[in-house]
Amino acid sequence: MRGPQDLTAEAADISGFILTRQQLDTPEGISFQFWLKAGNDALPVTVAAQEGVFFVLEEDVDRIESLLSSQLKQTSASTPGWRLQSLPLKDLQQRPVCGLYSNSLTTYRQLTDLLQTYAIPMIEEDIRPVDRFLMERFIQDSARVRVSGPTVKLQPADIEPRLTMLSVDIETTMRADRIFSIGLYSDQLRKVLIVGEGQNEPWLEYVNDERALLQAFVREVQRCDPDIFIGWNVVGFDFRVLQERARRLQVQLNLGRDGSRIQVIESASGKWFCRIAGRVVLDGIDTLKGATWHFESFSLEYVSNQMLDRGKLLGQQMDEGLNRGEEIQQVYREDPRRLAEYNLEDCKLVWDIFEHAQLLHYLVERSRLTGLPLDKVGGSAASFDNLYLPRLHRKGYVAPVYASGESQMGAPGGYVMDSRPGLYHQVLVLDFKSLYPSIIRTFMVDPYALAEGTGTECDPGDLVPGFNHAIFSRKEAILPDIIERLWQARDRAKAEKNAPLSQAIKIIMNSFYGVLGSDVCRFFDQRLSGSITLRGHEILTRTKAKIEEQFGYQVIYGDTDSVFVWLGDDFPVDQAPQEGRRLEQFLNRWWQDEVQQHFGLTCHLELEYETHYRRFLMPTMRHSEKGTKKRYAGIRHFSDGTEELIFKGLESVRSDWTPLARRVQRELYRLIFSDTPYAGYLKQIVSQLKTGELDSELVYRKRLRRPLDEYSKNRPPHVQAAQKAQDQFAKEGKNRPFTAGMYIEYLITVNGPEPLLFARSPIDYQHYLDRQLTPVADSILMFLDDSFEALYAPQIDLF
Template identity: 85%
Template sequence: MAEPVLSNIPSESSGFILTRQQFDTPGGISFQFWLKGNQGAFPVTVPGQEGVFFVLEEDLPRIEPLLEPITDWRLSPLPLKDLQQRPVCGLYSRSLKGYRQLSDRLQTYAISMIEEDIRPVDRFLMERFIQDSARVRFSETSAQLQPTNYEPQLTMLSVDIETTMRADRIFSIGLYSDQLRKVLIVGEGKNEPWLEYVNDERALLQAFVREVEQYDPDVFIGWNVVGFDFRVLHERARRLQVPLNLGRDRSRIQVIQSANGKWFCRIAGRVVLDGIDTLKGATYQFESFSLENVSNQLLDRGKLLGHQQDEGLNKGEEIQQVYRTDPRKLAEYNLEDCKLVWDIFEHAQLLHYLIERSRLTGLPLDKVGGSAASFDNLYLPRLHRKGYVAPVYASGESQMGAPGGYVMESRPGLYNQVLVLDFKSLYPSIIRTFMVDPFALAEGTGTECCPDDLVPGFNHAIFNRKEAILPGIIERLWQARDRAKAEKNTPLSQAIKIIMNSFYGVLGSDVCRFFDQRLSGSITLRGHEILIRTQEKIESQFGYKVIYGDTDSVFVWLGDDFPVDKTQEEGLRLEAFLNQWWQDEVQQRFGLPCHLELEYETHYRRFLMPTMRHSEKGTKKRYAGIRHFTDGSEELVFKGLETVRSDWTPLARRVQRELYRLIFSDMPYKDYLKQVVKQLKVGELDDELVYRKRLRRPLEEYSKNRPPHVQAAQKLYDQLSDSKRLNRFSAGMHIEYLITVNGPEPISLLRSPIDYQHYLDRQLVPISDGILMFLDDSLDGISAPQISLF
């Protein structure tokens, strides 16, 4: 590791933690942190540390002989126990190598280990309640870190590279920020302020290092920037023997692939953020996460090249051609891709979201997912201070029946005046109200408690109402979210919502350390009870029908003749009554304050609850309606139907939206459907008949089941030369095809007539009859030619 480049840092400084590293030294494990403070980025090194995890005291007679071949360890009794009340000891090592040897050795002999998967550098911060920022006091030999609040001003730099199709040569590197706009490109030409030509690929990489050092960004952003851009940069630099010294201490970057195929990039003092992963983590959903699609959805503009074939077969060839004939045009395309990523990050406030997430949970900015790590960071230090350690990994009670969210049997039909009442953050509010908590469960079931201090759960769970940890964590997050909403801080509000909602998953997943179906069942089964009793109360107290319910919502039919102008008032009346009723119920049954909060959310002026296909039973998680707002405006809403699913053709999706709009607005629809069928059969709608579906695995792995898009891909594969097949038919590739009289054919090799009857029977009939059946009508009845009786 390179030596840190120290600047004139005061003896006490504060900053936001950008990166964290751990490495072995002769004096023990050293931790190195890079922080961004008021005077720039600075390193902090904490030497002479140990790694620790826990083992059960009852296993010591087996453990000590097994560890004799290893020299770097010590065992220490601790005033701690696991959640089954068993005493534990700490097993320490002064090196990361020794730490791994200890855990590998014990795992080989099936010895239970506790919290062994927590990196020592992460534990160092976690146990000090250091989340995103730290105050550092420097001494001559070390540094002390304490938690603090610090508002960072981080600089971003968007990076994108253009390469050959095999990525065995880099043509250009684009760089974009609010202060830097530049493309470095191999070739000959006149340099411009934004464009610099270099002689060869070695010079290109060296120029890139120079630009990064001059601009000195805290954060790199890009699109698949780790798995492609930095991976290729790292590989080409290695092959050309160019030191890619992008670290703030002038160390080289590290690009590593994990066992599950995920790529990671480590740069001392700098963070690399992938736009796709960040959007997914912030719960954005798109049919495709291609840069072309996402930029069009969020920014209303797309890429300069490859508009039609993004992720398809011709984009790579187009880039090669443009580089040969007009390198300046390729540079413009390269820079625009950088700017698209920058603008997406700005539009969605993604960096702000990640900073707020770090502030709340202690997760590094570049941590993908991280719900279990968030829980650990918030929960474990508080659990340790109660005298407990976590359970042995995923060792909680199972096979007890802990179903998912409650989904009510729907009542299919076409309705007027439907209200949706939604429990605000139902699962977190259940945890908070009913004291659902691993520590409270251990205290309630494993110690002598006064019966008045106990709260019954489900699956034989009993919780101690006075000793819970998790409800307090949720209460603090809840209050922070209320403040964020009041301040219109959307990224913070979203971060808190995601964190709170992830807690149930951590308790209910058998790949998480706190998995226990007494905990998850006490959440989901309580949720079932709450929805069922809410339905019963609405129907008995008000006489309305609840036509559907899903996890945290109930859909209430007021009646087709209920006045539109009274729905808002009635929704608020239901909300107020039910909230007070639940307050009284929880207090009377459990003697607890109730944190359940029901909100009147939506009024549908018209609402369709469809049936399952080829059945009279109602569907689940599928409906449509006209949402009516208090100002008189309306919005057409689809949930789970064909119009929001990418595996249906553009024609089916367009026709469904228009047909439902007409019917919901009581407008004539038969002439519209007749016209669509006529246009289909004469070939006027061919552009809307293209299926677009992704290969879930490499083409060669489809052996037994070969669905239409795989058949189309195979036909395309068979027509291409060997060079053009390379890396083209891997998992993730989208195939565009049509159904012809000779089966599926890729659009680029269409040879047979289109099978219009297929599109009528498999696309238009299903989406039309889903609503027409409630009008005693059908598409066949509308479109079939009428036979004269005379």
């Protein structure tokens, strides 16, 4: 394969999507290497002889020069490898700053380590030089490459990339010290490579040994030439094991587009990263979480069943059960072709999940909006930096010293009203659309506007008061403009039914508050976060008061950006949506007038009528008459007459309750919301429970938060069950460590919790009556002057 220097000339005037970015030291300085996907081709581009830079306070320059001159080794007799330069920039406290430049990454790290040792403040030192290079040029996902002689310039570009994926999955021994097979799946390739003897088929290739398996894998990757690898825990397991086995067997795992090896690296926090020149590796679990998908379990078996309505070809508990490794080995010994089918289906499941959830589309749109690499996990702070910092620099400012903003001023989270518990008819939910971003946009909440408002001489008429002594300039702001552009882009995405783009924008906008309010982010300042959350408190409380004063309806609950309005049990069902729209229109006009009158600002707050509940339950806290927060249920009524049963925060949507309790709650609520008799149903459940007909629904399932041996003082039921399972395995001569993250399935028996695999004692049915069925039933029966015990007490002789 050709290297980056071979292809730079070919990239004289091309535009492409940035697949990978790399920085490395060369004799000429820091070199940035990019792989761009241009049409059907992937091309490398090198930008040579660059410097790294971060900022220091001008007041520290003399000390820094003295320190570096005495303690930092020079790169040559004539040049120290670093330089300090005055810049027309200042920090948000109006202090002048200088740029500290270095001509190598090694020197850059030495500079930051030394200044940190001597507690000298640094600014933006954590931004990688290659990322700053793109950020300062407003290059997001794509770049146009212009070559003039030895000079290579990159400019922003906007293209629709055609990216290719390859799903990868390996099957190994229990210790992952031997690879049995490697599955590959794409829209062009369906193949399993497996060690063993057998008849080759178009989709199945047998190889002699593990070395040949790895070599065949490299061959197939080079032939398929994917832009992106996908898989399930593909970095932390599959590629980590592939790299380790290749090292042990002395196989060159040259998967890079330039012929380079893969690099799988573990960070200090225990997170695994995979770098392959010209190729991206995406983990399905991390990508789903980043796109705000939520599942009780992120095992491939569970997610595929929930999303695709199908699962693995072998045992359904293999991902997290106790016999996964044994089953894999047994199938490999007895029927390797069956293992190959299982291997390939796992690849296809991951592929279909990516397709169904449009995950690649989401990541491309996220990259286009923020400049984040496709494989960046999380990245809310990096997104903010990419969008905000280059604009801040052009205003003459740099970011603050990391997390140095005002603290201990009181910046509470979202406002949650005390609820009024009860069983209601006709409840409306009115929701402020993207409340926190709209507050930022309306009230000019912005780090730069705060610096201008508090640190410079301004006309009082140009200032907007915030909270926690914050004062913002109404003329000088960056973040409101960023949000406005994102808001408009989201409206276009919704109109075009581009769900991944709409979701990406929503996540980005909603993350801005977290960046300003988290003490692990550079722009942390409770004057900023307080001016968002406390304004949100004010908006919700005033909205509640206006509804009750103007319309006479009672607001029974409010949560962060929503108010729940009870129209009255006798309010006509068919008129409720119209009333919701009337409330929406009135309140939006009222807020526009209020903001204009009191602040002279354009109001971007937008209240939407969201939901009509024909029946609605706001339960009490357990063992209390006080209403709950973030827990409710109701029958959502749609304009076409259809209905949907909704649960928020209750047992039926919590994985730590048994399937029986969750099923009973859903059915009981459905009956009561529909005014259908329920006593017979509950009595039947009690009878079936005692006769053992419901045993399969009594299994608890809970995750270990840390290794089993670290539970010393407090040993909850799932830990006790795990200990019994481990002891039983030890008796059988099997070494089964129970690690953090493993799910434990267990039953409560007359002898306490027992693991499902080894449960031998009779089930304690009274426990399930008292701890599972009674709580979920009484949470609604109390509002009907009834109780679960009163219904099943006449059958007590059964027990």
